[in-house]
Amino acid sequence: MTTTGALARLRAGNAQAITVVLAREGALSRADLVRGTGLSRATVSSLVAELIEAGRVVETSERVRPHRGGSGRPPVLVRLSAPTGIVAGVDLGHRHVRVVVADRAGEVLAEERRVLDVDGLGVAALEQAAAMVHEAVDRAGEDVARLQAVGACLPAPLARGTRELDAALMPAWAGVDPEQDLARLVGVAVHVDNDANLGALAELGRGSARLVADVVYVKLASGVGAGLVLGGRLHRGAGGRAGELGHVTSVPDGLACRCGRRGCLETEVSTDRLQDLLRPVHGAAVEDLVGLAEQGHQDVRRVLHRAGQQVGRVLADVVTALDPSVVVVGGPLGRAADVLDGVRVGLRDHADPDVVGGLEVRSGALGERAEVLGAVSLALARVAQA
Ligand SMILES: [Zn+2]
Structure with a gap:
């Protein structure tokens, strides 16, 4: 050359x-x-x-x-310069589908959310998601012919190369190619990534980690996962599994986990587990853990704080290895002050003090919309590169 x-x-x-x-x-x-x-x-x-x-x-x-x-x-x-056309973001969670239609500047035009057993439905969940995309395009007063790309996320690691889901974690999805199957159903190119990765991308682009180059985003919901941003770029790892912190052992010989092992962090701090711990006292009201904590229920606050500490213990190793400047706690539990305090205590007790000294632990600014907005960002980035 x-x-x-x-x-x-x-x-x-x-x-x-x-x-x-x-x-x-x-x-x-x-x-x-x-x-x-x-x-x-x-x-x-x-x-x-x-x-x-x-x-x-x-x-x-x-x-x-x-x-x-x-x-x-x-x-x-x-x-x-504002190009014409629209994109869509699709967030497939364990038990919900959220869809956003946005213009090419990223402005949200329409949004839909539906409760759905995504883990159990497999490809049928993609069919429902595709129908929701078309409904949202209609609701936005737009024409599906102007749809240029769809970004989508799933709550499990996607193998690098094949883009297939980990079938050990999501058996109903064995043999499903989410990217190609959703593309066939929607009629445009689809780009798929893991939910925590896209949550990280959204908090980086328009949330609480704007213009921060080194970020660990941890999603605390019915599942637990992390998105790692190193030098301004998502780090997906050699096999596409980077950030699977939900399956780091937290309690040796602890509860059975859906991955087949025992005592994973997810078995200790998922919203399901925390609700199970509190249900004997609070009954069905535990659906809103953060609300109960804000009302001052001491037992709920204690459980959330302890969960935060367990997350902080696992994050301590990650933070010591990667030296990020910000940890963003996203998902429904990211709004709980007691969880954030617990994470800070876990980090302080177990990570390199010099690394923790320069580290900020922040609540996710986008809440439960982070993943779907990250899916929009992914679609916009791919259209811009095309
Ligand atoms: Zn596990």
């Missing part, structure tokens, strides 16, 4: 890094782009000028955020 060719390729790669960050995060200042891409100020400035010249990026006054420094005018923001 000639030197000129190599430079052109490098420049094209850097331009793509800018458009990928803009697709993920919406309107940003040039200084945000320097932080988000790791490129130099001069490179960002000249590439943004080229992208504006080419009509791919426009300057905008929208969504001006408060900026550091106080005085002076707020910085001019740039965003991808």
Whole structure:
């Protein structure tokens, strides 16, 4: 390759890094782009000028955020020039399906949620999800012909390469190819990832980890999983299983887990387990653990705090190995102050003190919508790269 060719390729790669960050995060200042891409100020400035010249990026006054420094005018923001079309995000949880239809700027146009036995239904869950996508497109007043891509997540690791689910965890899904089967049902390209990975992507793009490069996102729900962001990129691991913290042993010889082993973290801190622990006292009211804790029920607060500590104990090893600057606790339990306090105690007691000293533990800003919004971000990123 000639030197000129190599430079052109490098420049094209850097331009793509800018458009990928803009697709993920919406309107940003040039200084945000320097932080988000790791490129130099001069490179960002000249590439943004080229992208504006080419009509791919426009300057905008929208969504001006408060900026550091106080005085002076707020910085001019740039965003991808609004392309036409729509995308959809699909979050298949263990017991629900959530669908969002959004425009190419990531603005939500319609949203649907349905309770569904996703684990047990297998491909039938995909059929229902596809029907929900079409309903949401209608509800948004849009035409399905304008749908360009669908991002989707599932609550189990997806094997790298085959994109198949771990059948040991989800037997009804054996032999199902979620990407191809959903694409056939919806009629456009589908991109699938693990739920915690997409939750991490959403909190990174529009939640409580904006412009943070090294993040551990842990989802605490009926299942437990983590999304690892290293140097601004999702780390999926050699086999696509990175972040499966729900199946780290927490109590040796503890309760039987759906993975076939015993005492996994998930058996101790899943919402199901915490509800089982509290049901003898609170009956059906334990569906709303966070609400009971906020009302000051001491037994609920104690159970949530202890669960947080167990999560913190497992996170301590991860945090010591990866040295992130932020841990985001997402899922329904991420809203519970007692869970977050417990996580901090678990980390303080078991992780390298110097790593913990520089670490912030934050509640997820997007709550139970993080995964579906991450699925929208995935669809937008893939359309932008096409
Ligand atoms: Zn397990």
